[in-house]
Amino acid sequence: MTNATKHIALVCPGGPISRELADNVADIAQKEHGDRVRLHFHDQCFFSCGHFAGTDTERSEALLAVANDPKFDAVWFARGGYGAARLDEQLFTKLNDYANRKTYIGYSDAGFLLARLHKENIGHPVHGPMPTDLPRNNGETAIKRVLEFLVSGDTSEIEPNALSGKPVAAFNITILAHLCGTDWLPDLSGHVIMLEDVAEYLYRIDRAMFTITSNPKIANAAGIRLGRVSDIPENDRPFGESDEELIKNWCARKNIPYLGRADIGHDADNKIVPFGATLCA
């Protein structure tokens, strides 16, 4: 633990956020940690270009600028929502030593970036809540969890199964399926892979699990843990298997160990999962 102020830069690789949300999250940081933390929302967070928080170039440049800036200790993705995969992938070749020391935190669509950073062995990618989680039931808890993790650096907010010393990675199921077969997917051999999703039909979860468990970079994982799959829409007829049953079935079919549940998901309880190996403090 250190008394120096932690400077956290926020950018939006996908959709934009409102100034009001930014102010509310900054207020929580101030109340909880005073001078020990300062949030820096990049203007790009509030840009709008069709579906996205600015053009692909604007979003790429914002991420590159804050990642390479020695002033910031961490980059916090302020919102998921599709868009991170459209960033200019040349940016990964332009990241400097300062970028390499930083923590990058987010989940859902931001998983595209966590994957690519982990693959390139750049910085410290972390699966965890984002500012857009604030409006959720008990959402302030999720915001405080990330701030506590970033400010104090302790491990109390980390998903307990991520503290075994084995390398770990966490992904949204749909995002991980779309990473398969691309140059953005890290080799997850030996990793415990934690999975979660939201608002997908079970047949889509099952289809994504076909892709995930059929991938050679995932085939030799230490195992899969299932977080929460929430807000599953009703199919026209029942799928016939629960979310956990279908995950177990794909693991069994492809000889990947199923290790049980994980405490992650699109909700306020979403615990923090640092990629790679973390030992219990």
Place this chain on the structure above:
Amino acid sequence: MTNATKHIALVCPGGPISRELADNVADIAQKEHGDRVRLHFHDQCFFSCGHFAGTDTERSEALLAVANDPKFDAVWFARGGYGAARLDEQLFTKLNDYANRKTYIGYSDAGFLLARLHKENIGHPVHGPMPTDLPRNNGETAIKRVLEFLVSGDTSEIEPNALSGKPVAAFNITILAHLCGTDWLPDLSGHVIMLEDVAEYLYRIDRAMFTITSNPKIANAAGIRLGRVSDIPENDRPFGESDEELIKNWCARKNIPYLGRADIGHDADNKIVPFGATLCA
């Protein structure tokens, strides 16, 4: 052209069909071609097990049985809908010389099977309408198109761009994205790839195109042609690019030629695309 009766076996690798639909399609075949064609609906078409037309084993065994049976000239997938990716992949090692002579026709989710057959160089995979297209506006035309193609073997119902002599493949965009990074995806280097989709948000089409255009087995394609993307749901805010614009953008970004439109889609006009190279008769 031959006067011998063509025997066409029908199975359902995904969801089931009704007896009524089977009877209606058989009636069209009888009226159009009399003794020149006979449709054989496998009982498995009418099984039900949760989301699927029978268990994974039942669906796998039905396909294997009709593929290996010398009595049948072709296998027509009667319905798409998720399920083909769950078939026992050992079946591809059990297909015999009779299976290797057959035509396999379907689209949408059946694309999982067309892909794997093309990859294993087994038989003649063909992207084309299925019996479940009958209830569509002008759906009888789609059924007659397949029957004419299978009975007379002429090329008048083939998508014109598939007759250049270049190897061709056609896929639903979402299905092709889920094939990426699996052992089911054929090497599509040198192929003209025709794409279509239905009822997907544009951001999902865009995400799938990231995966597709980032795959090394697709990077050296002769080019991409876009069929119809129909019934696109309204997003909470406009995506900002049309379906063709986003496909063009991904092609440009990944240096894959965009070749223009293709006459395929989830509709009655869906033309026939035999995989591989076909020369204009």
